[in-house]
Amino acid sequence: KESTLWEINPLYNEVKMKARLLANENPFGPSAQVQKAISDAISSGNRYGHGDAAYLISMLAEKEGVKPENIMLGPGSTDLLEKTAIVLCKNGGNVVSADPSYMSLVNTAKAIGGEWKPVPLKPDHSHDLQEMDAAIDSDTKLIYVCNPNNPMGAITEAKQLENFCKTASKKAPVFIDEAYLEFMDDPEANTMAPLVAQGHDVMIARTFSKIHGMAGLRVGYLVATEERINSITSMVRGTMGLCVTSLKGAIASIQDKEFVDSCRKWNKESREFTSEKIRGMGFKEVPSHTSFMIFPIAHEGKSFAKKMMDQGVGIRVYSIADSPWCRVSMGTMDEMKTFIDALKTATA
Numbered sequence: 137k138e139s140t141l142w143e144i145n146p147l148y149n150e151v152k153m154k155a156r157l158l159a160n161e162n163p164f165g166p167s168a169q170v171q172k173a174i175s176d177a178i179s180s181g182n183r184y185g186h187g188d189a190a191y192l193i194s195m196l197a198e199k200e201g202v203k204p205e206n207i208m209l210g211p212g213s214t215d216l217l218e219k220t221a222i223v224l225c226k227n228g229g230n231v232v233s234a235d236p237s238y239m240s241l242v243n244t245a246k247a248i249g250g251e252w253k254p255v256p257l258k259p260d261h262s263h264d265l266q267e268m269d270a271a272i273d274s275d276t277k278l279i280y281v282c283n284p285n286n287p288m289g290a291i292t293e294a295k296q297l298e299n300f301c302k303t304a305s306k307k308a309p310v311f312i313d314e315a316y317l318e319f320m321d322d323p324e325a326n327t328m329a330p331l332v333a334q335g336h337d338v339m340i341a342r343t344f345s346k347i348h349g350m351a352g353l354r355v356g357y358l359v360a361t362e363e364r365i366n367s368i369t370s371m372v373r374g375t376m377g378l379c380v381t382s383l384k385g386a387i388a389s390i391q392d393k394e395f396v397d398s399c400r401k402w403n404k405e406s407r408e409f410t411s412e413k414i415r416g417m418g419f420k421e422v423p424s425h426t427s428f429m430i431f432p433i434a435h436e437g438k439s440f441a442k443k444m445m446d447q448g449v450g451i452r453v454y455s456i457a458d459s460p461w462c463r464v465s466m467g468t469m470d471e472m473k474t475f476i477d478a479l480k481t482a483t484a
């Protein structure tokens with residue numbers, strides 16, 4: 137269960153925060169090249185972006201080693217998580233996923249009459265794949281795995297996940313949310329995207345919101361078998377939600393490898409700094425493979441978040457197994473220093 141900042145301050149988007157560390161946004165994006173591509177694209181805003189969408193799809197297909205028919209675009213991966221849930225759970229059934237995990241897909245499935253079958257994470261915060269497999273039944277419409285997982289920041293070992301995908305996808309489609317994949321040391325060894333080319337009924341969601349720093353520009357994509365993409369796009373369309381500026385921005389960002397690599401580097405530096413400082417204060421975080429970090433606190437969640445916000449620091453609090461946890465997104469080094477100072481005051 138998560139206390140949103142809306143509860144603490146409904147106008148949180150308007151608040152000038154000294155350190156905005158509550159939504160896993162990338163403080164360095166979008167890259168200069170993306171900004172230029174977007175400003176150059178403004179004058180073509182009178183035209184639909186079908187051509188740019190097709191071009192972006194062909195680039196993504198090449199990057200993922202699949203055909204363009206295996207790619208569906210969406211305005212952010214949220215759109216694809218929700219559309220998948222709507223299409224696959226339209227007649228009810230259940231979704232198997234870890235608890236805690238990212239809830240967009242499950243919440244949509246529940247809202248349209250589906251049931252959630254939560255499976256607790258293992259003590260090391262990885263997915264309990266054996267228990268998840270056991271939870272699949274004839275009513276299961278979707279299996280959702282977030283890797284690396286949000287809010288825990290932990291990973292599930294790639295080989296084990298690959299084996300799980302191969303066997304579980306024979307029973308129901310497996311949806312792997314890889315929003316934070318690129319923050320890992322070796323994203324290519326951890327993605328499940330190659331399973332699609334092998335014909336497994338696995339869907340991979342990716343986003344330009346995180347390492348590409350384009351959260352407000354809304355571009356995400358799904359990699360899945362042609363049959364699975366067609367089953368979704370026969371009900372809801374992908375590309376109509378994207379604007380031409382964002383499409384041009386995403387096209388530029390894919391080519392800006394230097395920017396992505398530099399973001400992975402600063403994120404790691406911020407993570408190491410934050411980990412060292414909070415451990416020095418007696419906290420212990422879950423080792424993170426993402427652009428955020430979570431650790432248990434001994435303070436009531438809402439009042440802790442308010443104490444942080446009163447100092448201009450936005451974080452997110454979660455209640456996990458009835459205990460409060462603080463999730464902090466990685467920001468610039470200055471923001472992380474501000475966070476540490478505020479944490480000292482809030483927990484004094």
Ligand code: PLP
Pocket residue numbers: 159160211212213214215238282285286313315316342343344345351355356
């Ligand atoms: N998946 C995970 C695990 C996330 O943490 C988020 C956002 O924080 C999303 C998906 C949605 O991101 P977006 O809709 O911006 O692509």
